[in-house]
Amino acid sequence: MLDLTNTEELQKIDELDALGTTENLLKQCEAAWNEATSLSVPKIENITNIVFCGMGASMYGALVLKSVLGRNLPYPIEIVSDYYLPDYAGKNTLVVLTSYSGTTEEVLSCATDAKSKETQIVVITKGGPLAEFAKDNNLPAYIFNPVLNPNNVPRLGTGYTVLGMIGLLNKVGVIDIEEKEITDALVRMHDKFEDIKAQALKDSEIFINKIPIVFASEHLSGNALILRNQFNETSKTFSSFYLIPDLNHHLMEGLQFPENAPLQFIVLDSPNYSDKIKKRINLTEQVVNQNKYPVHEFMTSGQTEYDDILETIFYGSFLTLYLGLYYKQNPGTNPWVDWFKKELSA
Structure with missing residues (x-):
């Protein structure tokens, strides 16, 4: 490795x-x-x-x-x-x-x-x-x-x-x-950034040779799509994302087949989620575990929603970067996207 x-x-x-x-x-x-x-x-x-x-x-x-x-x-x-x-x-x-x-x-x-x-x-x-x-x-x-x-x-x-x-x-x-809300959140990130980076380095090993499936809700819904894209482009790996509560109406029935798929679920979790969503996350994780798939949680600090968003952006950026490096892939290039654009313009 x-x-x-x-x-x-x-x-x-x-x-x-x-x-x-x-x-x-x-x-x-x-x-x-x-x-x-x-x-x-x-x-x-x-x-x-x-x-x-x-x-x-x-x-x-x-x-x-x-x-x-x-x-x-x-x-x-x-x-x-x-x-x-x-x-x-x-x-x-x-x-x-x-x-x-x-x-x-x-x-x-x-x-x-x-x-x-x-x-x-x-x-x-x-x-x-x-x-x-x-x-x-x-x-x-x-x-x-x-x-x-x-x-x-x-x-x-x-x-x-x-x-x-x-x-x-x-x-x-x-x-x-309020500009101060974001300014203050950015100031607080100085005390969190290195810890987030270290956690991402440690967690990246969880996703080696796995298909990352991202779950999120409410104010972190946009971060779920961002993380999916980062897995695709930076890590050069297939990934998908689903939002709670929508996934509770379909995805849980789709975990049975094919058997032993190399899925690794990640939940973007937050103390700022509503009580209804917190309960849904707990139950959703139980369903995934009972179908014999692992679930990893990234829990934000919950200081504010803006803190949550920034922490998740930083975590996802480092996580997918390290995973791509594990695969010995240049994380800054998009060879297939570049090929596609070249052919499209021909």
Whole structure:
């Protein structure tokens, strides 16, 4: 087994220094939050719904935002990972265009669609054609310089896409979050970050040669999808996620066959979950165990929901990074995605 404390051996695999970028993830979150909340942008008014457009890691901010605000969201929200906006999008729709690279063809298509429908628009990107679109149309935008993600791998730029989006939407008045809540949560992360990293290193061995199945609920629902994606891209391993309570209506009957499948369940747990969800998690774990599958819990501190989200992002980032290194895979590359894009454009 690879010694993950051997820096020289790791550098042979981790050619883009994904580990170094992940170790800077807290600094990246702080930088993105400070930059986005310092923007001088006009308030957005008279909207009745929001459509988020993005693909893969660029959509992480929307997933987190939808989960943490939950039923307190003042508008209906739709997340679009496709080429076109829904027909109802119009002058009272806010379209949030997110592309880390600024070159994502689906998001650029939605940008053209949004302009033709005369929707209101905000943009999050590091540059490219999407940044030019924002400048040409004088749009509120967070155009970041990813100095704390020097390899420019979008999934390693979670701080920009998550904290940047929350900060921008708060700044334009679409959501109402006390900035101090997130600022304080980021301060507390300094006392937790190294412990989270160490736990992720230890826990990564649990998932070797296993199929990770992620469970979560309520404010951590977005984190479940993020962790699934990180297992896919960073660890190069198949994974899936399910949300409680929905999974209690179907998944539990699907654990019998095939027998002895190499499944490893992980529950993103929190003291902040409602009592109903806590009871469901306990019972769900019993069902999984009775079907002879192991369950691992990642329990957050529960200080606030924002602490929970940040802790889970950091944990998942390190966990999947270490697992990918165990498999001797470069965690910063996407060879099959790159091949697909090349063939698609041919």
